[in-house]
Amino acid sequence: MPNVICWFRQDLRLLDNPALTDAAAAGSVLPVYILDDENAGEHAMGGASRWWLHHSLNSLSSALGDNLAVYQGDPLPILQQLITEHDISAVFWNRCYEPWRIDRDRTIKETLEQSGIEVETSNGSLLWEPWETVKADGDPYRVFSPFFRKGCVKAHPPREPLPKPESLSLIKVTEHQGVDALSLLPTIPWHEQFEPHWQISESAAHQRLQEFLAQGIHDYKEGRNFPAKKNVSRLSPSLHFGEVSPNQVWYAAKSMHSGNDLEHFLSELGWREFSNNLLYFFPHLPEKNLQAKFDAFPWRDDAEALERWQRGMTGYPIVDAGMRELWQTGYMHNRVRMIVGSFLVKNLLLHWRHGERWFWDTLVDADLANNSASWQWVAGSGADAAPYFRIFNPITQGQKFDPDGTYTRHYIPELKDVPDKYLFNPWDAPPAILEKAGVELGSTYPEPIVDVKASRESALAAFQSLKANVNG
């Protein structure tokens, strides 16, 4: 049996792992993980993601009998050294789709092949790879619905999940760094509050999936809008790191359900595909407006407002609840992501990149494709984006989607005794009611940072000026 490497990246699982399956069939497998901050540049993993990765790597290594060889640095020389030391004849990995990884991996593949090493790459992370989903004329889709219906679902069914490799003969390496040496945990114990909210392993991801399919998916279409309800899957971090594959989720959901709730859930997987598709064809998506006319947008520069938004101190309870959920759990419910995003961009008039950067650092599910595509969607500068005039009102959004205040009061305990009627606009409450609730605006909870009505109007004016610039 030849010796081969299985290079784990965003596929930290044993089931439905094409690269691992192929490697196991080819020979004795040296399983490797390499933390690469060198090639990532400004897209190096954020803090919350590193915390997740720390636990996920420990789980994976333990599932491999503590045989995962862990390194840090530029992967090419590390792989070359391993190839020499262990007489490796082939390297297997599942493809990643961030521009910097594509460039890096292309170089690695070419270099290794030139030195006579076999390199085999597979699709382990997407239902449809970007180059499969182009329009008839070869251009990529820019609108979600036709992309998903025609480009994806109609084209061909996703690959069916693979079982765990039948036999897996592992090569033991003792001189690697180990997970702890990667120093993935924050030095300030910010992450300790994450712990109660997450179980991080391949089997935990499957448990989460099964629980969602048994319960949360019922009424998904409506219930997913309510952050206090348990109608969202919360699988995003596991999909990002690959503890579960989209193929496994896709087929498990289809085998158990049908109808509207299923269709809407599958289309959320579709948005993940769409984001990856956009990033692939528009590699500057994380930095540059997809619609160039937004380059002229008169963003404000206001460090204090940004910090109040980050800390959940804007004085708008539904916004602050979301931002505090993010800080405390590494996650935010999707409805609330849209609300806080709209607030940053359209009420505070701060550049969407500030939001993108903050989410990148604080989300356990931070994903370059999803994060940048979604921020551009919110800002209106992206593909198939929310039109610029779609500005969420944080008061009515709160009243609509957290009607009894369960979610908001959980994250904003200082407002827990404010009656529903004033929970989302406490400044309108009669002084006696605030006093009774133990609230003193400006002291126990902030005054609103901006007036929604006025800031909405200046946002519309700003977008209007953009239009004028383009037309003349």
Place this chain on the structure above:
DNA sequence: TGAAATGTTGGGGCG
């Protein structure tokens, strides 16, 4: 995967 302004309709109170 909006919100606000404006328009329309229809029931009820009232002279």
Place this chain on the structure above:
DNA sequence: ACGCCCCAACATTTC
């Protein structure tokens, strides 16, 4: 019985 006004409840338009 009738017109008029008010206003809620929708519907449409506009940003």
